[in-house]
Amino acid sequence: MKLSNKIIISILALGLIGLVSFQIKKNDRYFEIIKNLDVFTTLYKELNTYYVDEINPTDIMETGIEAMLESLDPYTNFIPEDRIEDYRIMSTGQYAGIGTTMGKIENRHVVMMIFEGSPAETSGLKIGDELLEINSNPIEDYSIDEINKLLKGQIGTTVDLEIKRKGIKKPLKFTVSRESINIESVPYYGLIAEDIAYIRLTEFSSGAGSSVRSALVELKGKGAKKVILDLRGNPGGLLNESIEVSNVFIPKGLEVVSTKGKIEEWNKTYTANKNPVDVNIPLAVLISNNSASASEIVAGVMQDYDRGILVGQRSFGKGLVQATRPLSYNSQLKITTAKYYIPSGRCIQAIDYSHRNEDGSIGKIPDSLKSEFKTQAGRVVYDGGGVSPDYDVVNKGYAPITIQLMKKGFIFDFATEYYYEHEDMKPDPKVFSISDELYSEFTNWVSVKDYSYTTATEETIKELRETADSDKYFDFLEKEISALEKEIQEHKKEDLKVFQAEIKKALKEEIISRYHKRQGMIESSFENDEEVDEAIKLLNDKDSYRNLLQAAK
Template identity: 70%
Template sequence: MKLQRKIGIGLLIVTVFALFSFRAKLSDRYFEIIKNLDIFTTLYKELNTFYVDEINPSELLGIGIDAMLNSLDPYTNYIPEDRIEDYRIMSTGQYGGIGTAVGRFDGKTVVLMTFEGSPAEEAGIKIGDEILEINNKETTDLDTDEVNTLLKGQIGTALSVTIKRTGEKKDLSFTIKRDRINIESVPYSGMVSEDVGYIRLTEFSNGAGAEIRSALISLKEEGAKKIILDLRGNPGGLLNEAIEVSNIFIPKGKEVVSTKGKIEEWNKTYTANKNPVDIHIPLAVLISNGSASASEIVAGVMQDYDRGVLIGQKSFGKGLVQATRPLSYNSQLKLTTAKYYIPSGRCIQAIDYSHRNEDGSVGKIPDSLKSEFQTAAGRLVYDGGGVSPDVEVQGFNYAPITIQLIKNGFIFNFATEYYYSHQQEVPDPKTFEVDDKLFNEFKNWLEGKNYNYESDTERAIAELIEEAKNDKYYNFLEEEITSVKSEIEAHKAKDIEAFQDEIRQALKEEIMARYHKRQGMIQSSFETDEEVNEAIRVLDDSGFYESLLVSK
């Protein structure tokens, strides 16, 4: 009994000491918070009182908040009241407006796209229309965000839009009533070969899972025996929609994703809770370095269960969960609360946030920092950032000349003029081609227009010249550098011919958009789409497809 009492007293002392230590640490933490908040407040008062120039409180504190959050991760952000609506649109895919995408070319605001069934389309607004006024306010000096703000508003309210249209002598005016705009998650689904169906998913907004489910059922009715799910460039969206999409291809009850963070009661494992559409149909999932978050969950789930083959490039590497917390004055904090873990146990988040490519996607991770995991069939997969494809296909990048023609609106404007001079015919996206005659028309149309550009090589040479001058070597290298620059200029003069295949394809897609909207653009791209064609090849070779899904 004495021994038990001693043990009991000892445990009590340890417990009390641990509790006291914990409270002491907690007290120290609270003291540090209060101390630093007091320092921050005092510092701001001193700045506001004695700084030589007037200080803008919102701007200065906004910079301070952003700098503080930037030291954490890229996805923890402060959302002031005036940006709440934009965040809501991004997270739900819904807003009150007229259903257009707008952009600026050469100082003009133009309609880049009208959404199917939107108030803008029903009113008669067309791609290529130049927006002159919105509610009698001229758009000349407004940027794209300001124009979008004027177009959006409360559902049911009306606005007037004045536009200039190619071929029309007078400006046109429209009165359009705003409505709820749902951004389509699936802009296109259809057959890409005799028995291969294709579904493009652009974002995981509300209803994405239902749209994919409906598209797959329709394609199977059309005779699809194999499926391509295109997640390239999909930035993600709602977690529940990623679960819904995954559920379409895996059995009910299977784990999809789990989340783990500091607050243990928030940790959760999500499973497929509906009956799938098809758990056996051969599946190819297209991914790119722009496929992020929810896209990576779906792609990772398909890989971890050996349910489909991933084709393309390594995905973005965003495996973080965000939640919003209300702040004062109708502002919010979007902060990272947990990490995603897919069924194999790996996290798709890059190990650190700093080593990223220019586009934000995950950079090269050393093998020593990766951990090894296994799929259901025993295939080796790795964490460390992103999901790696089973079949890698080099991503396509436009040449600088093509980028410049697109950026300056030349391809866009030529497509618009083509449409209004060929309204009597509706070309088929599957068969339409930019032949030699049409391409020569485009080259003639370009004459006199300025589409000069500076290539990455020229920028590198400019940096070399600066460094050479600093190092006193330029006089020795001037002749060689001048010769190289002359060679580049000579080649640039021939770029339209040298890169005519991709310029023709860009023209084709833009022209098809005038007749068939986003569906036409996507459908007209299949012939030259390397990832889509590789997916068809893999799916058609059943032996090769099966070999990719078993452990080596």
């Protein structure tokens, strides 16, 4: 036999062995699936037959499914039939209801926000109204989710509400029609400086791209020569809308994002397919720790093409693609099928999505776990988790006292009282401010309330006390620890004065919301918005803007 024939036969033999091996492995996998499904069903049968208490089949099955999915990433979820509507609202931004955002303050169910032009607004409901009954059913023991389900329904149907309003002793009754509610993805846009456009994009629901496009066209017509796109806190949404928003600023035909997963046929590269509005207008994109998914695609695309500067904090780090798969009995599985890759080739998914800081941000990622990529201009960028800003602005957040005043509803309630005492006033969000006199009125009002709180420093000292006690050092340190605790308590007495600037900011936004809803809140926030201020400075400084977009020499 010739050597060439032997080689051919050997290759065929190896191929056959490989095929048989693959088939065995495949059969082993199917056997494992069948075996474990059989174990699961027999286990459930034994539980149902012999367990001491009655078992709710739906509850125990959902618990089992959710525990199984919990071992995967946080975005693969089971959606039972009764939660399908909530998922549809989240993905489309549309639902049939009355147009309110409900919240719980202590034991009260309160209207926190009313959407402009909604049935709730036209019926006369107001922010601050306490909901007592829905269709003659008392709702004091209901959860917010249960209340929201009762408020939603078929278009054209009505819902009867009984509410308690500040300053009116007798409950008020309303009959409100349910209509299709479209949650605006761009709740505010306008000129915030002489020639700087500001566009706030809060979610990537259906129509987000066209809303950004039309907003920019309108603002350019009013003289805008620079633009701020605010994506802070935007959790993302529809993939196609991230492409549409990116396409507003980059040329037709450029790659926006690609997806890669297990099913190769599903892998796809998405490009901008429309003519842009403006590919040269100076652009600043604001991002934060909670800017996720579609927000990160847009921010990353602008960075990778050196199209604009990113200002703020590193984004959330969600680069996973979800698809929904139909299951039995109208339920669905939202399953992660791929990862996003932006034009530089980097993936924005956090390396470790299971361990995050309390605010949702990613902790420091070791350099050894990062890979280096380059933007179109040669700037060095990294993967490993989210998109890093070109210009960092530290978000200090609110002080513990401000958080507690908001959590307890005291800032909310004071704003409601102020509104009913000045109902005919129409304050301009741009110029309205909390005077020292009004702030003094607030501090007197809140002085009789219980807003006690524990700071992180106090928690640390408590841990020190416990550690010192277990280490037998407490007797030596007791005086110092007690002195520290006393000093902190003395300082806390001054917190209303020390942190008055941020408390005033929260009060101002809450009061303005009573008159101008969401748009007013956003507009009133510009006065003390460090990220917006820095973006304006950078856009107005041509050299600084240009330098941020150039590769280091």
